[in-house]
Amino acid sequence: MRDGWGRRLVIGVPFAWLLLFFLIPFVIVFLISLGSYAFGQPPYEAAIVWEGWRPVWQGSFDNYVFLTEDPLYWRAYLGSVQIAGGATVLCLLVAWPMAWMIARADGKWRTLLLFAVILPFWTSSLLRIYALMGLLRPGGLINSALMGLGITDQPIQMLQTDFAVYLTIVFTYLPLMVLPLYSTLEKLDGALLEAAADLGARGWQTFWTVTLPLSLPGIIAGCLLVFIPAVGEFVIPNLVGAQDSPMIGDVLWREYFNNRDWPVASAVAIVMLVLLVVPFMLLRNSSALKGET
Amino acid sequence: MLRALAILGFALLYVPLAVLVVYSFNASQLVSVWGGWSTRWYAELWQNEQVISAALVSLRVAIFAATIGTVFGTVIGYILSRFGGFRLRTMFTAMATAPIVMPEVVTGISLLFLFITMEQWFGWPQGRSVLTIVIAHATFGMAFVAVVIQARLAGFDRSIEEAARDLGARQPGIFLGITLPVIAPAVVSGWLLAFTLSLDDLVIASFVSGQGSSTLPMVIYSKVRLGVSPDVNALGTIVIAVVAIGLLAGLQIMSRAEARRKREG
Numbered sequence: 001m002r003d004g005w006g007r008r009l010v011i012g013v014p015f016a017w018l019l020l021f022f023l024i025p026f027v028i029v030f031l032i033s034l035g036s037y038a039f040g041q042p043p044y045e046a047a048i049v050w051e052g053w054r055p056v057w058q059g060s061f062d063n064y065v066f067l068t069e070d071p072l073y074w075r076a077y078l079g080s081v082q083i084a085g086g087a088t089v090l091c092l093l094v095a096w097p098m099a100w101m102i103a104r105a106d107g108k109w110r111t112l113l114l115f116a117v118i119l120p121f122w123t124s125s126l127l128r129i130y131a132l133m134g135l136l137r138p139g140g141l142i143n144s145a146l147m148g149l150g151i152t153d154q155p156i157q158m159l160q161t162d163f164a165v166y167l168t169i170v171f172t173y174l175p176l177m178v179l180p181l182y183s184t185l186e187k188l189d190g191a192l193l194e195a196a197a198d199l200g201a202r203g204w205q206t207f208w209t210v211t212l213p214l215s216l217p218g219i220i221a222g223c224l225l226v227f228i229p230a231v232g233e234f235v236i237p238n239l240v241g242a243q244d245s246p247m248i249g250d251v252l253w254r255e256y257f258n259n260r261d262w263p264v265a266s267a268v269a270i271v272m273l274v275l276l277v278v279p280f281m282l283l284r285n286s287s288a289l290k291g292e293t
Numbered sequence: 294m295l296r297a298l299a300i301l302g303f304a305l306l307y308v309p310l311a312v313l314v315v316y317s318f319n320a321s322q323l324v325s326v327w328g329g330w331s332t333r334w335y336a337e338l339w340q341n342e343q344v345i346s347a348a349l350v351s352l353r354v355a356i357f358a359a360t361i362g363t364v365f366g367t368v369i370g371y372i373l374s375r376f377g378g379f380r381l382r383t384m385f386t387a388m389a390t391a392p393i394v395m396p397e398v399v400t401g402i403s404l405l406f407l408f409i410t411m412e413q414w415f416g417w418p419q420g421r422s423v424l425t426i427v428i429a430h431a432t433f434g435m436a437f438v439a440v441v442i443q444a445r446l447a448g449f450d451r452s453i454e455e456a457a458r459d460l461g462a463r464q465p466g467i468f469l470g471i472t473l474p475v476i477a478p479a480v481v482s483g484w485l486l487a488f489t490l491s492l493d494d495l496v497i498a499s500f501v502s503g504q505g506s507s508t509l510p511m512v513i514y515s516k517v518r519l520g521v522s523p524d525v526n527a528l529g530t531i532v533i534a535v536v537a538i539g540l541l542a543g544l545q546i547m548s549r550a551e552a553r554r555k556r557e558g
Contacts (some may be wrong), residue, residue: 006464011379014369014435018388021432025403028410094302101299102475111548115540120306122536124493126510127529130517131313134526139325141312174306216341232396234496239517242471249398256402266406269399271371280394 005081026273033266034059044262063267072251073268077275079246082238083162085229087169088223093179094170096215096221099181103188114182121175129239132171136164136240164240165247169230177222185211224280231276248272310533317526324521328421334527341524344512351509352493354423357487358430365431366438366487367480371468373439375445401500404429408501421503429501430494434487441486446472527554 034047035058047059067073087225102113120128135141146152158164188211196206234253237245248268255265317335321328338344353502369389379385408418408425418424449472457467475479495510502508516522 007376010368011372011376011385014365014389015381015385017365017432017435018385021404021407021428022388022392025407028406029399029403033405070405094305096297097295097298098302100295111544115544116303116306119533119537119540120310122489123532124510124513124529125543126493126495126513126517127313127525127532130513130525131309131529133517134316134324135309135312137325137521139323144325168487171305171309174302178302228394229396232398234398235514248370249396252398252402253496262406265402269402272396276396277394278392 026270029269030268031059032262033063033264033270034061035263036060036062037263042262043260063263064271066264067267067271073248075167076248076251077248077271080231080233080248081275083165083247084169084227084233087166087173087230088177088227090166091170091173091226092219092223095174095177095181096219098174099178099185099215099218100211102178102182103185117175117178117182122181125172126235128172128235129168132168133159133240136167159240160242162242165237165245168236168240169226169233172236173226173230176225180221180225181215181218184215184221188214228276228280232272302404310529313526314530314533316523317530319523319526321501322523324523326501327476334524335531338524338527343507344509344524344528347507347509347512350423350506354426354430354498354508355488355491358434358491359426359484361427361431362487363435363438363480363484366435366483367442367476368472369435369439370442370446372470374443389439392433393440395433397494397496398500400429400433404432404497405500421501421506423502423506425501425503425504426508429497430487430491432488433497433545437486437490438483441479441483442476445476449475470539 031047032044035044037043038045045058047057049056049058098113098117102110102117105113105150108134133140136158137143138157138159142158143152143155146156147154167228192210192214193206196210201209232249234249237247237250241250251267252268252272255261255268259265316324316327318330318332318349319326319328320333322329373386373389404425408421411417412419418428453471453475454467457471462470493510494508495514498508499511499514502511513525513528516525
């Protein structure tokens with residue numbers, strides 16, 4: 001390009017912003033995670049102390065060792081992956097038929113159904129979680145209905161359980177799963193289904209051998225869109241989960257806001273990053289997503 | 294079979310919202326008891342200064358953050374799809390898109406520690422405020438805008454840009470005169486996406502906000518935590534109504550534009 005300086009400026013400004021507000025913060029978190037807890041303001045001993053212009057190394061990996069020794073953190077990392085994974089599968093099971101129905105609908109109906117999926121996506125997730133909590137609470141509609149029908153004579157405890165966490169994740173992230181599924185199903189060539197039928201495939205056979213494999217890119221994209229934010233979820237386990245919820249986002253939050261232990265909170269954050277971002281980068285470089293983006 | 298399952302899915306999406314809307318008109322103090330129709334919770338919401346001021350903070354943050362995020366995000370999307378290779382391109386791409394997959398608690402705590410460190414070293418920014426929330430929201434907003442813009446530019450006929458270049462237009466002129474007008478709808482939807490994400494964010498704002506800069510989600514969250522307060526139902530209903538009207542208006546405009554394009558061939 002001719003205007004070399006202009007080009008450098010156009011790249012340089014956003015580059016500088018991202019360096020300052022995205023990359024450097026992680027370097028700082030990493031340095032704090034190597035420090036140790038101390039009473040004071042800020043409440044930690046830095047890993048590197050300056051004596052004049054001479055840096056003196058005081059840091060250690062003690063916080064990381066601590067994370068491996070306390071089963072609480074192990075349980076939280078594994079629990080997050082397990083809950084997010086389970087909820088993603090459930091979400092896929094609910095979303096696939098919806099996406100299929102939208103893709104098969106025509107004209108006005110298709111627009112209307114798409115609108116119905118996008119509307120919750122644009123409203124506040126916190127308010128939607130609150131709406132679901134209203135149904136699940138002991139005096140809520142579900143319990144009233146169950147007791148009215150005589151199925152149970154006492155309210156069933158649904159909030160503060162793992163069941164509520166799964167249900168709420170599915171409910172909140174459902175649009176994120178439906179939309180990518182819809183966009184692959186929409187492109188699906190109807191002639192392929194007719195061909196399968198002509199060759200004698202029954203409904204379920206066509207589904208397993210033709211429709212489902214062809215919607216794979218949408219399935220992968222949707223699962224990533226749900227799984228990745230669900231692993232780090234704080235709001236849902238905190239509001240509807242059990243008291244000692246086994247999710248790492250909640251643990252990090254408590255470590256920072258309740259215990260005020262910055263170095264341990266930082267170490268939790270760094271491990272979370274490594275666990276989550278590395279697989280994502282690998283997946284993004286794999287061929288599966290190439291077609292999508 | 295599939296159809297029945299799909300209807301079940303739509304019911305799951307809408308039953309909680311429908312109940313929320315109906316109960317926002319409940320006269321009773323108790324959320325679980327129906328006490329007849331009333332608009333008292335809307336009146337109470339209207340008089341709740343904490344909610345009103347938090348809503349104003351949220352709106353202000355979202356407008357500034359979405360605007361900054363859209364300007365940077367558009368430029369980043371343009372660089373990613375048009376500039377070809379340059380030094381550190383891999384690093385640039387990674388930094389530009391990684392905020393999308395970053396867990397919010399990690400983004401929140403890392404930005405907080407950055408702001409504290411910057412204040413120690415340079416005395417700026419002073420404390421946590423609306424400014425720090427705007428910076429945080431703009432940073433993750435621009436990642437989403439960049440993806441939207443890059444996707445739009447990927448399906449864009451480059452020959453128009455090349456024709457302009459052959460006719461002697463320079464790069465800034467081509468961008469402002471040709472590229473930007475064509476991708477304008479994507480810029481608008483990018484802005485709306487960044488705006489909504491900012492309005493919706495609880496976690497990052499909780500880390501980087503300070504005294505007097507509580508956003509609406511922070512106020513709602515503390516209300517929900519403290520127990521049941523029926524005015525949240527009224528607030529939820531208002532939000533649903535505003536989003537529905539906005540989306541319907543958007544659909545109307547889009548279908549009209551579509552019809553015009555068809556007419557003009």
